[in-house]
Structures are given as structure tokens and as C-alpha cells.
Amino acid sequence: MIHITLQKELIAAHGTMLLDINIDIQRGSLVTLYGDSGAGKTSILRMISGLLAPDKGSITVNQKTWLDTEKRIHQKPQHRKVGYVFQDYGLFPNMTVKENLLYALEKGQSKNTVTELIDTIELGDLQDRKPEKLSGGQKQRVALARALVRTPEILMLDEPLSALDNTMRAKLQDYILKVHKQYNLTTILISHEISEVIKMSDQVFVIENGKIKKQGSPIEVFTTKQMSGKFQFSGEVVHIEKEDVIYIVTILIGTNFVKIVAEETEIGTIAIGDKVIVASKAFNPLLQKVH
């Protein structure tokens, strides 16, 4: 179990903002921090990894104390077992994929760890290339492998997929889920994408102005009582077209576009770019195997 209590006064664009959170994370689970830009999500990860000092707080990871401001315990970042993946990869440009991974090994650690990760994350064909010869998705797979070299107790992913197109994003999500399960990791993901949060996480914490506004399973958090249909998907509105008295709304769900007929009352304030849930209550969906 991981217990995190953090307080820190942050300097936001409109003045100071008190970040004040209390989070419990079950070992082996994947949780998401979801919230607007500037809500404090990255600051939380930086405090967990020891890169940013809170004003007050404590962090215990599987019975080990990483931080306790009252007892003046403050483990250095290099002593906290975290793997950190950012949006902008952070690979060494002068090293090959394999060298980037070997460089992350701890003194005395077996090189087999790297060989195994190359195999798991399917980097075999890329291992002798330099990062400049890799696509964004491939670079992010290397960054993911590198974060796992020291078998972290917490894997932290700070919007790692936001620079990727939808197909690549879906593939990377699958890699993350694969290593999360295979290495029995405890993973904290920051994501802005509701569909990603629903696909990936066991639990979501909605952060607003430095506080936890809501928490629970993604479905509990993102669906409201009025939307209790069993059959539902979340997506993003990409187009709205008015036809006589109705509207045709095009929604991107994963990598598929779906057109929905909506009435004016349903449209309300929905605009292009909004995240929405498409749900249906009383009908019989067909299930077909795809080849």
C-alpha cells in the first residue's frame, strides 16, 4: 500500500494555490490523476519522486517511509525507487537504444534486465539505433523500458502519450498495460483523455485547484446518475452539424468516428473538443468477432 499526504503552496498564474491531497494507492494498481492544466498533477509526481519538497506531508511506500516532514525524513530522489516517463522522452541522443537502457542500470545490476526488457517491449530490431532514427512512439517505448530498468516500486507516467497520434497512442497504452501486469507495478498515470483513463486505470483521482475533487473507478467518476445506460463509450466531439431540427454530432471514440443524432436539448453547451459519453439504455447491441 502507498500512502501519500502532501501540502504545498504553489504559485499559480492567478496567485497562490494550496495543494492539499491525501491519496492511498493499492499495490499493483494503476491509478490516474486527471484534471485541468495547472491543477497540480505534475507537482504531485515531483513530490513523490523527491524532486520537489512539500511544505508538509508524508509518503510511505510498502511500509518504507520516503518522506515524513514531522520526523524530518526526506529520502533523496536517487533512493526512491521510481520510474518516470515524460511526454518528451528524455533519451540520450548520442547513445543507441540499448546503450540508453544499459546506462540506467544500477552498479552491479545484471545486464539481463535490459535484455529482458528489450524482449518484452519488442525493441530488438531497434536496439542499435540512435533516438533520432526512431518515431515518437518508438522513443516512448524506449523511455518506458528505461524507466523499468531499476524495477521501480512506482512507475510514474506524466502524459506520456499526448504527443502521439491515436493509433500509436492505443499501441503504447497496450504496452503500458502489459508491463504494468507483467512486472506487477504500481503505476500513476497523468492523463487528460477520458477514454484513456477508462481503458487504463483501476482508480482515478480528479484534481482541481490542488485538491481531490472526486475519486473512484473511472466509470463511477465519469458517468452521472442520469447516464446509467449499461452500454457506453467516452469520446471527443469533433464536428457538430445542424440539420433541420436535429443535430448530427461526430464523436471520436478511440480511433473510430461515430455519428450521433441529437436534439437541441441534448446539445446544450456541448462544443467541439468536449469530452462526452455516448450511452444507450434500451437496445440490444450485436457482438461480432473481428478478424
Ligand SMILES: Nc1ncnc2c1ncn2[C@@H]1O[C@H](COP(=O)(O)OP(=O)(O)OP(=O)(O)O)[C@@H](O)[C@H]1O
Ligand atoms: N516549484 C514550484 N513552486 C511553486 N509553484 C509551482 C512550482 N512548480 C509548479 N508550480 C505551479 O503549480 C501549479 C501547478 O503546476 P503543475 O505542473 O503541477 O500542474 P499540472 O496539473 O501538472 O498541469 P499540466 O497539465 O499543465 O502539466 C502551476 O501554476 C505552476 O506554476
